[in-house]
Amino acid sequence: MIAVLLPFVVICPMLWLPAQQAPVGPEPVPARATQGANPYAVPDWHPDWPVALDLPLRSPGRWYDRTRRQALERVVANLQGNVRRDTWLMATEFFDRAPADAVPALIAAMDRAFANPATQDVVRNTLDAMGRMADERFDDAIRRALEHPSAAVKQAAYAALTTSGKVETIKATAAFFLQMDGRARASWLRAARLRLGADAVPLLTGLMMAEMPVPLRDAVLKEVLEMPAAQAVEVVRGRWHEAVGEFQAIIAGLLHATGDLAGTTWLRQALRSEDPAAVVLGVRNAGRWGQIGVLQEDVLRTVTHVRGEVRMELLLVLKKATGEDIDKTLEVLAEPNEDWQIKGLAIQELTRRGRTQSVDALLDEVATTTGTRLSLLLNLLAVSGDPRAVPLFVERFAKAPAGEGREFLQALAFSGREAAADALLQVFLGEERAVQEKDREGAQLTTMNYVPILLPNLRGAEHRVLAGWGLVARDDWRRRALLLQAIAGIAADRTDPKVRASLWELVRSVVFDKTELPQLRMQALQSLARRAMTIDDAMNLREQTPTETPPMRAFFSDWLLEYF
Numbered sequence: 001m002i003a004v005l006l007p008f009v010v011i012c013p014m015l016w017l018p019a020q021q022a023p024v025g026p027e028p029v030p031a032r033a034t035q036g037a038n039p040y041a042v043p044d045w046h047p048d049w050p051v052a053l054d055l056p057l058r059s060p061g062r063w064y065d066r067t068r069r070q071a072l073e074r075v076v077a078n079l080q081g082n083v084r085r086d087t088w089l090m091a092t093e094f095f096d097r098a099p100a101d102a103v104p105a106l107i108a109a110m111d112r113a114f115a116n117p118a119t120q121d122v123v124r125n126t127l128d129a130m131g132r133m134a135d136e137r138f139d140d141a142i143r144r145a146l147e148h149p150s151a152a153v154k155q156a157a158y159a160a161l162t163t164s165g166k167v168e169t170i171k172a173t174a175a176f177f178l179q180m181d182g183r184a185r186a187s188w189l190r191a192a193r194l195r196l197g198a199d200a201v202p203l204l205t206g207l208m209m210a211e212m213p214v215p216l217r218d219a220v221l222k223e224v225l226e227m228p229a230a231q232a233v234e235v236v237r238g239r240w241h242e243a244v245g246e247f248q249a250i251i252a253g254l255l256h257a258t259g260d261l262a263g264t265t266w267l268r269q270a271l272r273s274e275d276p277a278a279v280v281l282g283v284r285n286a287g288r289w290g291q292i293g294v295l296q297e298d299v300l301r302t303v304t305h306v307r308g309e310v311r312m313e314l315l316l317v318l319k320k321a322t323g324e325d326i327d328k329t330l331e332v333l334a335e336p337n338e339d340w341q342i343k344g345l346a347i348q349e350l351t352r353r354g355r356t357q358s359v360d361a362l363l364d365e366v367a368t369t370t371g372t373r374l375s376l377l378l379n380l381l382a383v384s385g386d387p388r389a390v391p392l393f394v395e396r397f398a399k400a401p402a403g404e405g406r407e408f409l410q411a412l413a414f415s416g417r418e419a420a421a422d423a424l425l426q427v428f429l430g431e432e433r434a435v436q437e438k439d440r441e442g443a444q445l446t447t448m449n450y451v452p453i454l455l456p457n458l459r460g461a462e463h464r465v466l467a468g469w470g471l472v473a474r475d476d477w478r479r480r481a482l483l484l485q486a487i488a489g490i491a492a493d494r495t496d497p498k499v500r501a502s503l504w505e506l507v508r509s510v511v512f513d514k515t516e517l518p519q520l521r522m523q524a525l526q527s528l529a530r531r532a533m534t535i536d537d538a539m540n541l542r543e544q545t546p547t548e549t550p551p552m553r554a555f556f557s558d559w560l561l562e563y564f
Contacts, residue, residue, distance in 0.1 A: 040551040042518040049519050050449070051481050054086055054526055056558040064542055064560040069101070071538055071564040076105045078563075079125040087562055090529050095129040099535055106130055107141045114148065123148060124156040131160035131187075138164040158184035162191035170195060174203045178212065185216070189223040200227075204235045225250070229257040229289040246281055253285025256295070264294060271298040276307040283310065287317035300329050308339050315342055319349050327355060334358040340376055344383040351384045359386045366392055378407055382414040390419045397427070406435040406445060413454035421464035424451050428479065429471060448479060452486035462490060462499050466506060477517055484510065484520065488527035504532040511537075512544060518552055529563060538564040 036047035039055060066074065075098075078091035095102065110126040113119035127145055130138040142165060145157035158180045161169055170191050180188060192200040207220050224232045233254040236243075240251050240262070249270065255263025270282030283302055286295045302314050315333055318326050330353075333346035347358045359381065366377045366389075381389040390412065397408035409427065412420040428451040436445040455465055465487060472479050484507065491503035510516055510524035528537070538560060545556045 040518075040555050042551040042555075044517065046477060046519060049481060049523075050478055051485050051523050053519065053522050055522070056555070056562045057084070059558050059561050060554075062557065062561060064545065064557045064564075066542075066560075066564065068535060068539055069105075071560075072098075072102050072105050072535060074564055075535075076102070076109045076126070076129075079109070079129060080119075080122050081125070083562070086530075090533070090563055092125070092128065092132075093530055094533070095132040097532070097534055098129075098133055100135070102133070102535075103135055103137050106133075107138070110141060110145065114144075117150075120148070120150045120153055123150070123153050127153065127156040127160045131156075131163045134163040136164060136166050139166045139169055143169065155181045155184050159187045162187040167195060171199070171203065174207075177207060178216075182219075185219055189220060193223045193227060198231060201231050201234050205238070208235050209238050221247070221250070225288075229254055232289075233258050233260075249281035249285045250288075253288045256286065256293070257289035267295055268298055271295065271302065276305070276310055279305065279307075279310050280313050283313045283317055287321055290320075292317070292321055296325065300325060303329050303332050308342065311339075312342055315345055315349075319345075327353060331355070331358065340380065344380050347380060347384045351386050356386060359384050359388070363388055363392065366396075375407060378411040379414075382411040385416055387417050387419055389415060390417055390423055393420075394423050400435075403434045403437050405433075406450070409435060409447075409450065409454060413457040416457070416459055416461065418461045418464050421455075421458045421461035421468075424454060424458070425465070425468040425471065427451055428468075428483070449482060452482040455483075455486045456490045456493055462494065462503060465490065466502060469506060477520065480517075480520060481523060484523060485527070488524075488531075492531045500532075504528065507532070508537065512540070514548065514552075518555075521552070522555065525559065533563075535564075 036049070038045040038047070039058065075091050075094050078087055081088050083091075095106075106126050106129055110123055110130075113122035113126070123145065127142065130142060138160065142157050142160045145160075146154055148154060148157070158173065158176065161173060162184075165173070170188070173188065174192075177185060177188065189204075192203055196203070204220060204224060208217065208224070221236070224235050227235070233251075236251050236254060239247070240255070243251055248266070252263040252266040252270075256267055257263075267282050267286050270278045271286065273279055273282070279302060283299055286292050286299050292299050299314065299317065302310050305311055305314075311333060315330070318330055318333075327350070330346050330350050334343050334350060336343075338346070347362075350356070350358055362377055362381050362384075363386075366374065366381060369377055378393070381392075393408050393411045393415070397405045397412075400408060409424065412424050427447050430447065432446050432448045434444050434446050435450055438444040458465060469480075469483060469487065472483060474480070487503055488507050491500050491507065494500050494503070507524050507528050511521055511528060513521070516524075541556055542560060545553055545560070548556060
């Protein structure tokens, strides 16, 4: 009872103060405006903007005037976490692209927090940021962090060293492998493979031969499987005679790939086994590191195996092999009575190789089929990637009754063709129509809100999506908001630097374009912040802010004050 009443005893007297004794201060400002509110009194504001806007904390009367160095120090300070979650997340991800002059600020922040037990989280966060920058100038600072009394800080230091430590440091920390946690071990193993090259072989061999729990050995093996066969076999060869199960099959595959008949013999016996699990292991490892070689006849014979998992494993191996016999086997796996998943992948591979006979029959059938059979055919044609399917999908969608047609749009998106991207954009720009009945909450998918959800599936056609931006009328703010959200989502998902750069450049251009709608610029800045905002962007925005209209000047200043 006492524990419950104490807080009331402390707080309650404040309610009894006379009016003249009440604390005096500025009126509180809401941390965030509600969706649809217009706190900056921006003209031409749309309360029903289709994308949620996360507006910054208000700072009335304050203007952003920090220098580049002060801005970097502010981002580093935000790593402490005493800010809004979105601000903290932006700070953590900023160091994936931080400039070289952020190095001193991070080191200074770590050193200031180092001796205080209450700020060990700050040390850990700065170490994570150092690791993200992948800069060897952090080597000394990170090695100092290995002496920190906190176990969590030490583990963060181990992980950071794998990307921002010198090669000599990575080699030296091999001795501490067993003291690392799972994240640090995985980072160290990846660094050894990628940064040490052939010098990683003796280090990984020592770990592979050491007496350690099986999960740790498997962690080493995971990276070994990504190495060239000639290096990988040296790491695992010593375990050959005592290995069992899949581990033995992997070593056999490596021995076979490097010309050792012991591995070839083991795999041939597995391929001829009565045990389906053994056959799967034999197929998987016969071609894991390149051409199947002398085992090709034994491997291709499994195309008639009764178990689907064996045929699926065969298909995955054949995708990496070439030759007339390989293509003929793929055609067998594309026959009508095959499991549809296996058949779809086989048709996809055959189409990629220019053998489109399997698609011809599907194209004839899909023009008139309905029901469950239609869904199956659409999946197969979409997976195939055959360009002839695109006009059929468009035609079937155009003829679909009102409230239907979603499956045809999905097929377009999953076909991955440039023509499919153009077709989807035309649907998006056309008259809005429902593509599915309303759900229980009354929400409904339409061509306007559903196509942007599908666009990220168009891998390889990102430039067509970018071209679609110029087709949307500038006064069509709903479509522009939804398409901009899709473009930002695609940019965040892709790994190709050139593709990412072109997508983010469009988003960046919207931020700095004074002729765009204010809400669209706010949305663009929100999208750019987490994944692509640079210190140069922040400084350019600072220089442009005084020339903005008063509402946007206040918005940009508040945003910069919070994030930079």
